Amino acid sequence: GNSVTQMEGPVTLSEEAFLTINCTYTATGYPSLFWYVQYPGEGLQLLLKATKADDKGSNKGFEATYRKETTSFHLEKGSVQVSDSAVYFCALLLSGGSYIPTFGRGTSLIVHP
Amino acid sequence: KAGVTQTPRYLIKTRGQQVTLSCSPISGHRSVSWYQQTPGQGLQFLFEYFSETQRNKGNFPGRFSGRQFSNSRSEMNVSTLELGDSALYLCASSLVGYRLDTGELFFGEGSRLTVL
Numbered sequence: 001g002n003s004v005t006q007m008e009g010p011v012t013l014s015e016e017a018f019l020t021i022n023c024t025y026t027a028t029g030y031p032s033l034f035w036y037v038q039y040p041g042e043g044l045q046l047l048l049k050a051t052k053a054d055d056k057g058s059n060k061g062f063e064a065t066y067r068k069e070t071t072s073f074h075l076e077k078g079s080v081q082v083s084d085s086a087v088y089f090c091a092l093l094l095s096g097g098s099y100i101p102t103f104g105r106g107t108s109l110i111v112h113p
Numbered sequence: 114k115a116g117v118t119q120t121p122r123y124l125i126k127t128r129g130q131q132v133t134l135s136c137s138p139i140s141g142h143r144s145v146s147w148y149q150q151t152p153g154q155g156l157q158f159l160f161e162y163f164s165e166t167q168r169n170k171g172n173f174p175g176r177f178s179g180r181q182f183s184n185s186r187s188e189m190n191v192s193t194l195e196l197g198d199s200a201l202y203l204c205a206s207s208l209v210g211y212r213l214d215t216g217e218l219f220f221g222e223g224s225r226l227t228v229l
Contacts, residue, residue, distance in 0.1 A: 034217070043117070043203055043220035044156075089156065100146065100169050101218065105155030 002027045004090050006104035013080055013111050021075040021107045023064075023090035031092035033057075033066055033073040034101065038087045047075075047088070085111045115140065117206050117221035125227045131192040134224045138185050138206030144168075145187040146218070147179060150201040159202075162187055191226075199228045 007022040025031065032051045036044040048057030053068035062077045073090060090104040118137040126132050138145050146161035146169075158171040162181035179189040185206075191198055202225075205218035 036218075036220075041222070043119075043222045044205075044218075045220065046217050049217065100158055100161055103148075103156040 002031070002092060002094065002102045004092055004102055004104035006088075006090050006107050009087075009106075009108035011107060011109045013109070015082055015111055015113050016079045017111075019075070019077040019080045019084075019109065021088055021090075021109070023073045023075065023104060025071050025073065025090075025092050025102075027071075027092055027094060027102075029094050030068075031094050033064070034091040034093065035062070035064055035073070035075050036089040036091060036103075038089065038106070040086070044089060080109070080111045082111045082113055085109055117204055117219050119202075119204050119221035119224050121224060122222065123225045123227075125229060126194050127229050128194055128196060130194050131190060132194060132226060133188055133190045134202055134204075134226075136187045136189075136204030136206075136221060138187070138204075139219055142206035142208050142219070143185055144207040145181055145185060146205050146207070147187070147189050148203045148205065149173075150203055150223070151199075156203070159189065194228045196228050199226060201225050 003026045005024050034049045035047040037047045038044045048059040050057040050066035053066050056065045064073050064075045087106045087108050089106045091101040093101045120135045144163045147159040149157045160179050161169040165181045176192045181187045201223040203223045205220045207218050
């Protein structure tokens with residue numbers, strides 16, 4: 001079956017530090033990949049996406065590259081801010097299938113001033 | 114345009130009671146899916162409705178049910194509540210056209226259920 005594995009959190013960083021949150025996947029086919037972010041007290045919102053191999057999704061200073069050879073979609077940001085503190089979810093979706101994304105368990109990020 | 118609206122935002126129930134949660138999707142979206150979020154299990158898929166029909170179902174007991182109305186609004190119901198049902202219940206809507214949609218989901222803020 002399909003699955004998404006994320007690094008366990010919490011990830012604790014100081015402001016302006018470099019961020020990497022690892023995400024690897026297993027899928028039967030060629031999925032689209034997503035990162036969602038959940039700020040405290042809110043629902044999830046799409047952060048970025050990539051629909052084919054070697055695509056790079058980017059938004060708000062975050063980036064992730066779809067690596068088919070390593071089945072990975074790691075989230076990176078060069079300089080985090082306190083306002084980036086949230087839970088980050090990696091997800092995959094197989095087009096033409098059930099249109100139900102498979103989510104990772106989420107990684108909590110805490111950024112200290 | 115208005116986002117996904119979930120009501121109520123917070124509620125407290127006791128074991129054995131039942132609860133109904135409501136979700137109004139983004140206008141024009143025909144797919145509504147429900148997720149249970151807990152600290153231990155993360156985000157777990159409950160079911161998805163499309164044009165008033167349940168199209169997909171997750172691995173939850175029959176106490177969890179849902180429906181979708183002709184205006185795409187959806188409700189989920191949990192009967193005979195258990196302590197373990199305490200969670201944040203998230204609703205997400207999507208346009209879902211085979212060539213038009215890349216699968217992005219738009220989430221509501223959730224309904225936080227506490228079972229005592």
